Amino acid sequence: MHYIEPHIHMISRTTDDYHRMAMAGCVACTEPAFWAGYDRPHPEAFADYFEHLTSFERGRAARFSIAHHCWLCINPKEAEDVAFSREVIQIVRQFIDRPGVVGIGEIGFNKNSRNELTILEEQVALAVELNQLILVHTPHMEDKLKGTRLTLDVLDAHGVSPDRAMIDHMEEHTTRLVRDRGYWVGMTIYPDTKFTPQRAVDTIETLAGDRLWINSSADWAYSDPLLLPQTRFEMQRRGHTEAMIQKVLYDNPLQFLSQSGKFKVTVT
Amino acid sequence: MTDQSHTCPMTASNVIETYFLEHRGKLLDIAAFLDRVDRASGAPDAKGDFLIKALHEGLRLVASDEPGRARRLLESLSDPTNEPIPAAHTKSASGAYDEKS
Ligand SMILES: [Zn+2]
Numbered sequence: 001m002h003y004i005e006p007h008i009h010m011i012s013r014t015t016d017d018y019h020r021m022a023m024a025g026c027v028a029c030t031e032p033a034f035w036a037g038y039d040r041p042h043p044e045a046f047a048d049y050f051e052h053l054t055s056f057e058r059g060r061a062a063r064f065s066i067a068h069h070c071w072l073c074i075n076p077k078e079a080e081d082v083a084f085s086r087e088v089i090q091i092v093r094q095f096i097d098r099p100g101v102v103g104i105g106e107i108g109f110n111k112n113s114r115n116e117l118t119i120l121e122e123q124v125a126l127a128v129e130l131n132q133l134i135l136v137h138t139p140h141m142e143d144k145l146k147g148t149r150l151t152l153d154v155l156d157a158h159g160v161s162p163d164r165a166m167i168d169h170m171e172e173h174t175t176r177l178v179r180d181r182g183y184w185v186g187m188t189i190y191p192d193t194k195f196t197p198q199r200a201v202d203t204i205e206t207l208a209g210d211r212l213w214i215n216s217s218a219d220w221a222y223s224d225p226l227l228l229p230q231t232r233f234e235m236q237r238r239g240h241t242e243a244m245i246q247k248v249l250y251d252n253p254l255q256f257l258s259q260s261g262k263f264k265v266t267v268t
Numbered sequence: 269m270t271d272q273s274h275t276c277p278m279t280a281s282n283v284i285e286t287y288f289l290e291h292r293g294k295l296l297d298i299a300a301f302l303d304r305v306d307r308a309s310g311a312p313d314a315k316g317d318f319l320i321k322a323l324h325e326g327l328r329l330v331a332s333d334e335p336g337r338a339r340r341l342l343e344s345l346s347d348p349t350n351e352p353i354p355a356a357h358t359k360s361a362s363g364a365y366d367e368k369s
Pocket of ligand 1: 007009032034106217
């Protein structure tokens with residue numbers, strides 16, 4: 001069965017991973033712009049990064065018939081420097097019309113700081129101005145609940161249509177908050193510490209599989225690009241129907257991402 | 269909270285049969301972790317560590333009979349404040365809210 005990996009940082013992964021994902025049924029992926037593990041020394045470094053995401057990575061994925069797409073932004077971990085972030089936002093404008101760019105992301109909070117809030121507001125305003133989909137990164141651990149609340153307030157204040165914003169890295173204490181305000185729920189599955197395939201399927205069950213997606217968010221840290229097939233197996237062993245599995249792993253991300261007008265599941 | 273009964277397609281005995289050993293192992297990991305802290309140097313001070321306190325409070329919530337344990341556990345580990353902090357001085361999270369931070 002085919003699946004879509006809607007949040008993965010392939011720049012950090014090997015070509016072997018594309019091969020293994022393709023063999024497991026992956027036909028398309030989207031790669032949000034994120035932190036490289038260190039703060040980039042110059043805003044211009046983001047021009048190189050966005051060039052990589054919109055050209056090299058697309059070609060590398062296409063060799064395995066995986067349609068690669070990306071999201072552009074200044075990520076929250078580097079948003080504490082407001083002047084630096086504003087320069088990056090100007091670079092985002094230069095790349096946003098490239099093929100395969102599906103929206104602004106992953107934006108949001110990391111430590112819930114005032115400067116992070118300022119840059120989040122400016123990027124949400126940019127997405128509204130350019131009519132772009134939004135992918136939200138929510139903070140980890142003890143910062144997640146507060147960061148999710150603050151983010152939803154920003155989205156509401158800017159008049160973002162809840163249909164067009166995915167709030168990612170949700171866990172049991174934030175899914176209802178997001179769902180009750182009409183936004184999409186994203187869940188990231190990790191090999192350790194944060195969220196497991198079992199808990200993801202628990203949440204899928206309590207939300208009846210509606211308006212949600214799951215992803216591996218695999219990157220340069222300890223992570224696993226095959227956590228979606230593993231979660232598919234968890235759904236199968238609990239006795240979920242093929243229709244339900246397809247809804248979660250394919251139909252839902254397709255529905256959300258198709259709103260961008262630039263998302264294709266076949267390599268072009 | 270809406271009623272969540274019957275949202276899992278398995279029977280309760282099936283769930284227990286499928287997952288018990290895995291979670292027995294996870295419970296033992298917690299017990300051994302707390303023993304390891306006790307055996308380490310500086311153990312008496314660790315009793316007041318906010319992370320260890322948070323874990324003990326979490327264990328109390330997990331032992332509850334009420335559904336929604338995972339949600340309540342995550343809430344108990346969360347920063348309860350509403351205002352953005354003045355500035356971010358670190359990029360990482362510790363796993364529990366430190367009232368003294
Ligand atoms: Zn990410």
